[in-house]
Amino acid sequence: MSGQRSFRMSRFLRRTLLGAAAAFLASLLVAAVGQTRSPELLWGTIAGIAYSLVVPPARGTYMEQAMTAGALGFPIWGLLLPLKSSGHMRWSAEAMRSDFPALVAWVLFGVVFGMLLQALTDLAEAILGPEYLGAAIAEGVRKRIVILGGGFAGMKTAERLEKLAVSRHSATVTLVSDTNSLLFTPMLAEVAGSSLEPSHISAPLRSSLAQTECIRGRVTGVDLEQRTVSLDNMNGDAQLHLEYDYLVLALGGVANFLGNKDVERLAFSFKSLFDAIRIRNHVIEMFERADREPDSMIRRRRLTFVIAGGGFAGVELAGALNDFARGILLDYRNVQCSDVQVILVHSRERILPELTESLAVYALKCLEERGVCFRLNARVKGAAPGAIDVSDGTINSDTLIWTAGTAPNPLLNSMTLEKDKRGAVIVDRTLTLQNRPGVWALGDCAAVTDATTGQQCPPTAQFAIREAEAVAENILAVLRDKPQKAFHFKSLGSLCVIGHQTACAELAIPFTTSGLLQFSGLSAWLLWRGIYLSKLPGLERKIRVLMNWTLEMFFPRDIVQMIDLE
Numbered sequence: 001m002s003g004q005r006s007f008r009m010s011r012f013l014r015r016t017l018l019g020a021a022a023a024f025l026a027s028l029l030v031a032a033v034g035q036t037r038s039p040e041l042l043w044g045t046i047a048g049i050a051y052s053l054v055v056p057p058a059r060g061t062y063m064e065q066a067m068t069a070g071a072l073g074f075p076i077w078g079l080l081l082p083l084k085s086s087g088h089m090r091w092s093a094e095a096m097r098s099d100f101p102a103l104v105a106w107v108l109f110g111v112v113f114g115m116l117l118q119a120l121t122d123l124a125e126a127i128l129g130p131e132y133l134g135a136a137i138a139e140g141v142r143k144r145i146v147i148l149g150g151g152f153a154g155m156k157t158a159e160r161l162e163k164l165a166v167s168r169h170s171a172t173v174t175l176v177s178d179t180n181s182l183l184f185t186p187m188l189a190e191v192a193g194s195s196l197e198p199s200h201i202s203a204p205l206r207s208s209l210a211q212t213e214c215i216r217g218r219v220t221g222v223d224l225e226q227r228t229v230s231l232d233n234m235n236g237d238a239q240l241h242l243e244y245d246y247l248v249l250a251l252g253g254v255a256n257f258l259g260n261k262d263v264e265r266l267a268f269s270f271k272s273l274f275d276a277i278r279i280r281n282h283v284i285e286m287f288e289r290a291d292r293e294p295d296s297m298i299r300r301r302r303l304t305f306v307i308a309g310g311g312f313a314g315v316e317l318a319g320a321l322n323d324f325a326r327g328i329l330l331d332y333r334n335v336q337c338s339d340v341q342v343i344l345v346h347s348r349e350r351i352l353p354e355l356t357e358s359l360a361v362y363a364l365k366c367l368e369e370r371g372v373c374f375r376l377n378a379r380v381k382g383a384a385p386g387a388i389d390v391s392d393g394t395i396n397s398d399t400l401i402w403t404a405g406t407a408p409n410p411l412l413n414s415m416t417l418e419k420d421k422r423g424a425v426i427v428d429r430t431l432t433l434q435n436r437p438g439v440w441a442l443g444d445c446a447a448v449t450d451a452t453t454g455q456q457c458p459p460t461a462q463f464a465i466r467e468a469e470a471v472a473e474n475i476l477a478v479l480r481d482k483p484q485k486a487f488h489f490k491s492l493g494s495l496c497v498i499g500h501q502t503a504c505a506e507l508a509i510p511f512t513t514s515g516l517l518q519f520s521g522l523s524a525w526l527l528w529r530g531i532y533l534s535k536l537p538g539l540e541r542k543i544r545v546l547m548n549w550t551l552e553m554f555f556p557r558d559i560v561q562m563i564d565l566e
């Protein structure tokens with residue numbers, strides 16, 4: 001690190017000393033408040049050192065540290081209760097009440113400790129320099145890590161690298177993406193169905209990644225020999241070249257129309273925020289036209305919405321569009337309920353192959369009761385304006401939405417890399433490209449095999465996030481000349497929302513015979529909302545989405561057409 005001091009004290013020793021000092025000072029301060037008992041010095045110091053060792057330091061995160069350490073006061077207090085009562089603990093209300101002051105003291109201690117630890121960490125950095133991480137780093141080598149793609153895989157890799165403090169101590173991190181925000185795809189159907197505002201399900205990359213250089217640009221090529229990335233400024237001009245030492249390919253996937261040019265020209269894809277906005281606009285446009293259409297055949301054609309593909313994305317979209325279309329009927333006086341049709345075309349015998357059969361059957365029945373029609377064992381073969389050619393008969397419709405196939409980003413085709421038959425880059429157990437040390441690939445653009453089970457990992461956000469954590473840790477391992485870890489992750493389960501207050505849930509439950517807990521209906525829908533709301537990045541966005549959901553319960557869906565980006 002040119003020009004930077006780095007005092008050669010082991011990271012472990014430095015964090016132990018900082019944790020102990022912060023815990024000691026926090027104990028004294030809490031005791032000085034006088035009204036509450038301070039946690040015992042011994043337990044406080046042990047907890048403080050453990051916290052300091054586990055939670056990586058970052059610069060100036062006072063509130064975050066105070067809140068995290070304060071929140072940990074609850075479990076520590078709970079754990080110490082039986083310890084302190086020498087095995088005769090009774091969980092009575094009386095016992096809890098008598099120990100309540102200790103709980104207050106632990107939480108207060110945590111908050112003060114968090115603040116002090118941050119202050120001491122910043123002070124240590126100012127006096128001693130950054131933590132000593134390894135020979136290469138101490139010798140002043142600053143590595144350039146370039147991440148391509150700002151989706152779940154790319155963004156989470158950068159976020160994890162920041163948490164591991166890699167950028168501050170040993171490397172610069174640059175993220176290149178053609179969008180300036182992370183799109184939270186699990187809620188995309190709700191944007192198409194006008195339940196949520198588009199910007200509420202996207203989180204700006206810059207705000208989430210304070211220590212990463214974010215470049216909005218389109219990657220046009222990667223030279224793996226020269227270790228450079230070429231990008232333009234989205235208009236096709238102003239080429240920029242980035243040099244890298246370590247490269248992360250997280251370019252995601254695109255809709256795959258299986259070579260059908262007519263379908264590609266006429267169908268809406270359903271991958272991006274832009275797609276969802278266009279679909280919503282188009283549905284409203286179809287209602288506007290149908291409302292002034294005297295010919296009942298044409299009116300019906302306008303209000304027939306065909307979705308190709310019965311996987312998660314297609315089924316969730318069918319549920320959301322069906323609710324939307326039937327929910328706005330009151331605004332269009334010349335349109336009858338019987339004019340509206342949502343048709344889902346699926347090539348297999350049953351929808352939702354990702355879920356167990358009973359749940360897929362439940363989803364199908366539920367959607368049918370709400371008016372969705374299914375064409376199973378059928379394929380979309382072609383499309384012309386006003387007519388969609390399906391293997392079991394033509395459907396008169398002005399709307400085709402394609403969710404029936406995806407393919408890894410075609411940019412990968414320009415690179416000489418080993419790929420599977422879908423075109424996904426094959427990586428080894430550590431997510432490194434074969435014969436390309438220093439280059440990792442993950443998410444929807446990579447063919448990842450679980451190192452423990454030997455099974456192919458599915459292209460989902462759930463896996464992309466875990467792969468991102470593994471890649472970030474492996475980059476750090478390489479920087480420190482340590483061995484990389486093999487990737488393993490067991491799916492936590494699947495959730496699929498199928499429209500108004502209904503969802504299907506399949507959760508992985510360890511130590512049970514089936515290993516799965518399945519349920520559906522309102523409870524699954526509440527779980528879906530709870531889980532995805534908690535995962536949506538940023539407190540502000542969580543509040544906005546929650547407000548949208550609450551308003552939706554009392555007011556009709558918004559039918560204002562947004563600016564037509566076309």
Ligand SMILES: Cc1cc2nc3c(=O)[nH]c(=O)nc-3n(C[C@H](O)[C@H](O)[C@H](O)COP(=O)(O)OP(=O)(O)OC[C@H]3O[C@@H](n4cnc5c(N)ncnc54)[C@H](O)[C@@H]3O)c2cc1C
Nearest residue numbers: 149150151152153178185186219252443444459460461462
């Ligand atoms: C409608 C829908 C619903 C889904 N629901 C779920 C769900 O409920 N649960 C779940 O686990 N998964 C879900 N998924 C799947 C999940 O979204 C993907 O698996 C996940 O997004 C993969 O992450 P990624 O980072 O690999 O790819 P992406 O999220 O697609 O990110 C790729 C990034 O690369 C950028 N990019 C692409 N090309 C270029 C270029 N040339 N230059 C610069 N930048 C580029 C893109 O803009 C994007 O930011 C859903 C997907 C869809 C479409």
